[in-house]
Amino acid sequence: MASAGHHRDLIAYATLMAIFVAGANAIDIFLEWNVTVDTTIKPVSLDQPVITINGMLPGPLINATTNDFVHVNVFNNMDEPLLFTWNGIEQRKNSWQDGVSGTNCPIQPGRNWTYVFQTKDQVGSFFYFPSINFHKAAGGFGPIRVNNRKVIAVPFPKPEAEFDLLIGDWFYDSYKSIRSEMAIKLMAFQGIPDIILMNGKGPYGHQIARAHESFNVTRGKTYRFRISNVGTALSLNFRIQNHRMVLIETEGSYTNRITLDSLDVHVGQSYSVLVTADQNEATYYIVAAPKLLNNTAFPGLVGVGLLCYSDSTTQITGPLTSGPDPFDLDFSVSQAKSIRWNMTTGAARPNPQGTFNVKNVTLSQNFILQSSEAEIMGVPRYVVNNVSYYTVDPPLKLADHFLNGSGVYQLDQFPVKSVNAEAAYGVSVVTGNHRGWIELVFKNSLDAMNSWHFDGYGFYVVGFGYGEWAPELRKTYNLLDPVVRSTVQVYPGGWTAVYSYLDNPGMWNLRSQLLKHWYLGQELYVRVHDDDSNRAKEQRPHDNLLRCGIVEADSLPPASAPSSSPRRTGQDID
Template sequence: MMAWIKVLVMVACLFPALVECRVRHYKFNVVMRNTTRLCSTKPIVTVNGRFPGPTVYAREDDTVLVKVVNHVKHNISIHWHGIRQLRTGWADGPAYITQCPIQPGQSFVYNFTITGQRGTLLWHAHILWLRATVYGAIVILPKLGVPYPFPTPNREVVVVLGEWWKSDVEAVINEATKSGLAPNVSDAHTINGHPGPISNCLSQGGFNLPVEPGKTYLLRIINAALNEELFFKIAGHQLTVVEVDATYVKPFKSDTILIAPGQTTNALLTADLGTGRYMVAASPFVDSPVPVDNMTATATLDYSGTLSTTTTRLTTPPPKNATPVATTFTNSLRSLNSNQFPAKVPLTVDHNLLFTIGLGVNPCSTCVNGSRLVGDINNVTFVMPKISLLQAHFFKISNVFTDDFPGNPIIAYNYTGTQPTNLRTMKGTRLYRLAYNSTVQLVLQDTGMIAPENHPIHLHGFNFFVVGRGLGNFNPKTDPMNFNLVDPVERNTVGVPSGGWTAIRFKADNPGVWFMHCHLEVHTTWGLKMAFVVDNGEGPNETLLPPPRDLPKC
């Protein structure tokens, strides 16, 4: 009898609306699976044979244990994108940053507690280009008895946006690395794993969202695409945005949502049109001269009782270069900043940093043009180490990294003007060191190196406040006068506008080594990444925990 009770409780703990469980167990089997998309069948790497992968459900303050077993030929690691990992950096997931990857036939248990967070996040592979198919949602519900700060929806729906390649994505990036050129763009975008009917594959179906008239739905929208920001739109309907990156925002209405890779947006949809079938669309946003997948992924929203012969009401996605639409959405985001959910913006700054974000060209004797495209921050192209940086930091292993990453550009120039004649970058595994509880203001400055571009920058281990944003070169004398230090939006991934800058602030209250990189996977591959090392504070509650016994070895 007791055995049956234990089984029932473990099953219920996977669905946090049923019972209050402090520990939630999941098992991720990383396996190959044949799947059909765009009228072609190919094997892909999946978790538990599902694409997208399973949703991880938990409540605020729960401990989550996920045993990942690697059954494929590739090394694997899983990143719990947006989970703060307080003192548990070993569970963060980026390969060679906080752990060595899980080798074929091996396993690792990710063990972390969700502290002070609720909302929608995502998990994904954090090695090679495997996150093209290895991804899924994280749904963190409030504590039992704690309501949402917005009207309770009748139903919640996870909507994961992605990209799809007909060919093997590892072959795509390997060929690009060999040639030194940019990789091929994807063949389609997807909504919950489906592109919807497209011209060269009319038999391919799409995701369907059934709704009932008068009811309200909370859409948990995630951009898991590798390389593209996306617009999301539903024909004939307004969406009320209530949360981004698992932090509540002041609600506002919009017919179009902008969401960059790694970002999440929760929006309320009221089924107020009574009847009919309506197109759901995900289309690319890019306002710079770079190649992009122009395919629009589609799904349908169906009111109950709608006849199968009913014509779908179409919607016109914004043009791919619709900067005003993107800017209007971005500028509408404000932290809720209520008594229960205050915006704790650092008002003093210990580290005032300026990081230039861009691309460069380095010599390559084996590449097509004798050169290779690279990414850089402050002209440093990051070199991945052979063992994890967190291990090197914790065990004080020398010659793995240096802590001399430049806090400002080594050579100042007109960042958004005429590009310099020298496009070469420096290479190194250089980190920037922060004392525990120190405060940071970081201005991320796009550059015209090769081409200006909107870079979604993700910081591991922390949330940050987006206090300012503008076009052109950041002016340290005048621009801070317009910073929002009252209710700026709080995020873990932020877009640096094409030909402009974004200013963020955060407190370094989480000891460990924390990756920061562009969430366009092509740019991360090219070296547009760096890491912060945060020293321990005082006492055990401000000290990095020791590594788990089953931590993978390199």
């Protein structure tokens, strides 16, 4: 007769096998995108080029489940090279598919290329966008959902429906003319956008908006809004008239549920909120208003949509719903600090998020990164530690693989803890210690909000502050339940600190999410490498790898051939 312990072992084994099989049931999703510049899709009543995908702005939803494989065959029908990046999708062990200038050769006009990536160990709300040539200012963005596997409980009741809502600023000028203007006018170009769009549509009631966004709801039902700021420059305060929002998720992390009247969404960030239609049958304003701008001086620069109850027959009238003072940074910082990780729920894995905490980690690296602006040889640039990134050909990842980095970049020449005396260009590539904990301190010397994103990783947001950062300020960090996300805001004259565990080998982009800042050099690359050639460490490039520049030569080894690695050094902790 079998023992009770034996039965327990069998039950445990069966449970583990069920989880394994559920993970193994990942599917392949095949998408075909035709990307073009369209002049018939008009967010506003102006003739301007708009980048569309399959004739759509925003582009099609990528709707996946944890561990699915996504294949996106991109046909470039534009007159310029093109790349897409997947904002917040970690590309586990596969920076070959990251879609930025340091990892991929661009898709040339008239050509196509297929991205293949896995939503490995992720859930949540994300988005994609074109990453080079200032293309994001013309569209090309769209939503990504990564849903829970059935074996992982979602920590809130199933909503009646889910809505993707991409909010962001928009220029009236074409992206090509803005690129030229930045180069000609030096720092005189302020880059203040002209209008706020919701899902590619102009504000309700705006004189040149061709359409507005609206959502239909039924009284008594609850809805999930997945909100992403896909803009180029402006942080936005989001609110719905007479309705409160329950925050539940940000960029793949379930949060403690907090009830909000409004939510600050900074450039590049994504959130999920639950909204219950608990008001009278009517129509209500949905508002996205800029931070750090005088709404009186820029009255048209407010995004407006509508929440429409199904049985409402009345037209909406009256003033827009008000929000916090756009210059009240204390409100914004206080809200940011209140967004905490839900330590008791599962997410992509069955064990609680709180299993992965930072209370007792040992830091192996510390980067202090100061954002500012400068002129280099009379050219306007944005800089990190007084270095402005200079894009090279071929991409760094290809140079690393085929050429040992030789002749393309020098590892660890970027100052990770100090500011250069004079501003200069640099091909900024630094070592990230594989399987080490890194502390990134983002400092903002500008008078505008900034936000920073780390491809390939989520990071724990442990601290915000004003003024200078110093090591003793670590005592103020939240190490108990800091939220994990991939994009974080940095307040004017302030600093933000994050921790990240560098377990994802590859060449990863660390950048400002403000498009002008990124385009003009506010980025660097973190090379996380393990000398072990075991494919479990890092994937080899796919057979369809695009080559360009000096790695097009026939004499080079095939893409799957191993290569040696550049020297690597670590930076010590203060």
